[in-house]
Amino acid sequence: MQHGDVIRRLQEFETICRNRGVPITVQRRTILETLLRRHDHPTAEQIYESVKDHIPQLSRTTVYRVLDAFAELGLVRRLDHTGSARFDGNVRRHHHLVCTRCTRIIDLEDQRLDRLPLPHRTIEGFEVDDFSIHFSGTCADCRERKE
Ligand SMILES: [Zn+2]
Ligand SMILES: [Zn+2]
Numbered sequence: 001m002q003h004g005d006v007i008r009r010l011q012e013f014e015t016i017c018r019n020r021g022v023p024i025t026v027q028r029r030t031i032l033e034t035l036l037r038r039h040d041h042p043t044a045e046q047i048y049e050s051v052k053d054h055i056p057q058l059s060r061t062t063v064y065r066v067l068d069a070f071a072e073l074g075l076v077r078r079l080d081h082t083g084s085a086r087f088d089g090n091v092r093r094h095h096h097l098v099c100t101r102c103t104r105i106i107d108l109e110d111q112r113l114d115r116l117p118l119p120h121r122t123i124e125g126f127e128v129d130d131f132s133i134h135f136s137g138t139c140a141d142c143r144e145r146k147e
Helices: 003-020 026-036 044-051 060-073 140-146
Strands: 077-079 086-088 095-099 105-108 134-137
Touching: 003 026, 026 044, 026 060, 044 060, 060 077, 060 086
Parallel strands: 095 134
Antiparallel strands: 077 086, 095 105
């Protein structure tokens, strides 16, 4: 994510926290900023590894809890395509290419997919408000390694 976008998203985060009465802490801000600057859809463990040196008293459990809370607030997206939860700082509509060998998740922007019509009427009482498509397959690196 571009630096300007990260700053804008952090401001949004503070507004959302204030509106919901969620305390804004250095821990939370650092965890969010770290995720926003990454493009690889990290696990909570990977986020913990990259922030733990900056926040000495941070526990693994806190990182897991904070990321889940962010997902609930709609600040980040939680992806469950690979067996372990992965986090995405990009909450705009986009899609994913998921490598079934190395579990890499690559962003896919495709306006044709974005324009898929949402069903207007509710299905089984379920009201659709958004969607994201994931394609599974083999990434370029894994394909090369096989040959
Ligand atoms: Zn791969
Ligand atoms: Zn993504």
